[in-house]
Amino acid sequence: MGCDGGTIPKRHELVKGPKKVEKVDKNAELAAKWKYCALSQERLKRPIVSCDLGRLYNKDAVIEYLLDKTAERPNAEAVTHIRGIKDIKELNLTDNPEWEGERRNTKGDRYEDIHCGMFICPVVGLEMNGKHRFCYLQTCGCVFSDRAMKEVKTEICHKCGDPFRDDDVVVLNGTKEEVEKLKEKMEERRSKAKTKKSKKSKAAESLSTPSESNGKALNQHFQSVFTHTYTVILL
Numbered sequence: 001m002g003c004d005g006g007t008i009p010k011r012h013e014l015v016k017g018p019k020k021v022e023k024v025d026k027n028a029e030l031a032a033k034w035k036y037c038a039l040s041q042e043r044l045k046r047p048i049v050s051c052d053l054g055r056l057y058n059k060d061a062v063i064e065y066l067l068d069k070t071a072e073r074p075n076a077e078a079v080t081h082i083r084g085i086k087d088i089k090e091l092n093l094t095d096n097p098e099w100e101g102e103r104r105n106t107k108g109d110r111y112e113d114i115h116c117g118m119f120i121c122p123v124v125g126l127e128m129n130g131k132h133r134f135c136y137l138q139t140c141g142c143v144f145s146d147r148a149m150k151e152v153k154t155e156i157c158h159k160c161g162d163p164f165r166d167d168d169v170v171v172l173n174g175t176k177e178e179v180e181k182l183k184e185k186m187e188e189r190r191s192k193a194k195t196k197k198s199k200k201s202k203a204a205e206s207l208s209t210p211s212e213s214n215g216k217a218l219n220q221h222f223q224s225v226f227t228h229t230y231t232v233i234l235l
Helices: 026-035 059-067 101-105 146-151 176-234
Strands: 048-051 056-058 088-090 134-137 143-145 169-171
Touching: 048 059, 056 059, 059 088, 134 146, 143 146, 169 176
Parallel strands: none
Antiparallel strands: 048 056, 048 088, 134 143, 134 169
């Protein structure tokens, strides 16, 4: 087979080299993180929520997951840490006036700038497109760029005026190291909440025990009085 007519095969035709590693398009990866739901992979649309790890979701997709966790989903690993509706926060986002959405290229014959973000930082105007670090506040859900948080340091939200602490700041679509830190912080917070709940239940039990013993003592007292009165009447 082959080599007819005196043709000489080349080395690369006989020796198979290592397979080329397919490079991931960074632009496509950024677009997937900042424009598409981490669970359903559908385009992000309000209401948009985020979790303790800083991932972005469509609220409807998360609610569907919580209602039926047994259903097979291609990206279920992105929400395994979400136990209930309290584990997500609806984001208060600022629209980008330059964003025209899908209306701009409905026919597919115009250039679409994939770096144009749907939302911007309300303080410094940076676009939320993956090029700049963004974060949200767990207290109110307002979203800002990391630059705004550093340049205008305050303990009150720039947008709504609600107070917050450093622990309330969650980085959106952070690096692997940042996600690991957020995961540790999430587990620590849940552990403290569990311990606090356990202490409350024990305190409630200790408060209910004396009242129960007092009730038994009163019952015994009334029984003794009734018995004594009944004896006197008979005599």
